[in-house]
Amino acid sequence: MDNYQNPQVVSRSEWLSARRQLLLHEKALTHQRDELSKARRALPWVRVEQDYRFEGPEGRLNLAELFAGRSQLLVYHFMFGEDWEEGCPGCSFLADHFDGANLHLAHHDVSLVAVSRAPYAQFQAFRQRMGWKFPWVSSHASSFNQDFGVGGKGSDQYNYAPYSGEETELPGLSVFYRDADGMLFHTYSSFARGLDILVGTYNFLDLMPKGRNEEGTMDWVRHHDRYEDVAQPPHCCHE
Structure with a gap:
């Protein structure tokens, strides 16, 4: 079950403690991403x-x-x-x-x-x-x-x-x-x-309580002029 459906509600001080712990993981990932980008640039041509x-x-x-x-x-x-x-x-x-x-x-x-x-x-x-x-x-x-x-x-x-x-x-x-x-x-x-x-939109969604909230990759996505036409399912690949 996703956390937003059953959140743990705590005091502000407890939240700050948990947030600081998460920050350590975020910083580690940022450094790993920097190293990955460096390795990508080092690929042979x-x-x-x-x-x-x-x-x-x-x-x-x-x-x-x-x-x-x-x-x-x-x-x-x-x-x-x-x-x-x-x-x-x-x-x-x-x-x-x-x-x-x-x-x-x-x-x-x-x-x-x-x-x-x-x-x-x-x-x-x-x-x-x-x-x-x-x-x-x-x-x-x-x-x-x-x-x-x-x-x-x-x-x-x-x-x-x-x-x-x-x-x-x-x-x-x-x-x-x-x-x-x-x-x-x-x-x-x-x-x-x-x-x-x-996909910059995914970076926004990853910050949100519900995250990407999709069962399959991009299963909710429509052409940007068709979001009201929910009866028409998206097809990414055509026969």
């Missing part, structure tokens, strides 16, 4: 040899052009299949956090771009409906998704483990670096729960 092509608002462009003049690029692999009319609610939940972050990332040598497998024209109506401004391009007819671990059905691995699921689209993030000579490198990728780091 892989040079990107393939000339990946994408479609954006001004036509065809390559991976180097996604950097928009910066040296660091974070690609979010947004689940939007070739025959879909709207994006995955879970990916949309993450994407709702992108524009605010991009206001700052763009001034700190980082470009954040979403990439989907659907043709570019196919997700423009949905993008307009959601009101997003972040760069979002298509990798249609490219092996980009497959090569960076989000190939879905037909792939033999996902999240660095054997995969035999039926989902045609899978989420993930990939990080790239461009050096002064223009060479491109893949430095990091993450999938599944590893994407929680992009």
Whole structure:
């Protein structure tokens, strides 16, 4: 039973004692997170040899052009299949956090771009409906998704483990670096729960008495314009 359903009610002094004890755990976790981030940055790099092509608002462009003049690029692999009319609610939940972050990332040598497998024209109506401004391009007819671990059905691995699921689209993030000579490198990728780091809303919920209060990951999430339409269940993966 969650604590909020049967809370222990104590005096203020007893609460302060318990809170100070928890603070020790919080500080330890902060230090562990710092060490994890340091280890992530210390991973070896892989040079990107393939000339990946994408479609954006001004036509065809390559991976180097996604950097928009910066040296660091974070690609979010947004689940939007070739025959879909709207994006995955879970990916949309993450994407709702992108524009605010991009206001700052763009001034700190980082470009954040979403990439989907659907043709570019196919997700423009949905993008307009959601009101997003972040760069979002298509990798249609490219092996980009497959090569960076989000190939879905037909792939033999996902999240660095054997995969035999039926989902045609899978989420993930990939990080790239461009050096002064223009060479491109893949430095990091993450999938599944590893994407929680992009979801600021979860950080708020983790502070609350009920926590995330979900039976399955993001099972309560809707597109942000559909929270009143509770009769329509979310589907993150389309057949």
